[in-house]
Amino acid sequence: MSDRLIFRFDVEGDDFTSAGQASVQVKKNLRQLGIDSETIRRVSIAMYEGEINMVIHAGGGVAEVAVCEDYIEIVLEDTGPGIKDIEQAMQAGYSTASDTVRSLGFGAGMGLPNMKKNSDSMTIDSTPGVGTRIVMKIMYGGKANEGV
């Protein structure tokens, strides 16, 4: 699609103070574009969870948000340690986060399931030792998956 608008962010790793800044910016940009609030809300939650994951697990990465005609696509790519068992990582409550991350209010093992819940489709490609690529699509006015 030729007229897709893309926002690109470098997400710094291990900097918990600034974690989430890209998501805040995306939300502002989408508001300015006049996207409906329910779509913005789902994009915001999905991207914020993904951004926090990149900071705490992968040492940062790159986030791209493409505003397309029928949907918004979020691509999160990192060169972190990868996910060994994606099925296990998708289970609500499963987490490998450190105690430090948990003390900051995250790492409850709800991130990936919540990203799936808020998107209409989500694919995870991950190779241990190489990195992870997550693509989420959120349709305008679409209905996200019910439950976790």
Add this chain to the structure above:
Amino acid sequence: MKISEIVKMLDARVLCCEDKTDREVDSAFGCDLMSDVLAYVNDQAMLLTGLVNPQVIRTALMLDMVCIVFVRSKEPSKEMIELARENGIVMMSTNKTLYTSCGLLYSGGLIGTGEVCK
């Protein structure tokens, strides 16, 4: 319930956006775990928490929450107050505990959000 009523009930100190305390909140969520706030809050609720870091504000922002109450006399940093002010989120601090704060608001008619957690 109006935010100004919440301020009174909790005997709280407003930290920013005092001019927006005439806004209404429909429900509330009390939690120190932002992962769960993101997973279970599904409407424009208010957040009560004892956790103090910038992610609290960003989490509230992502969910379109309009008000944050810090319990147990927790004080956010200047940067956090500025982030909330920029985004029009009313923040306040109360010396009451999370349990007591929630109890007072609930008995005053403010319901909880995310009632059914899977």
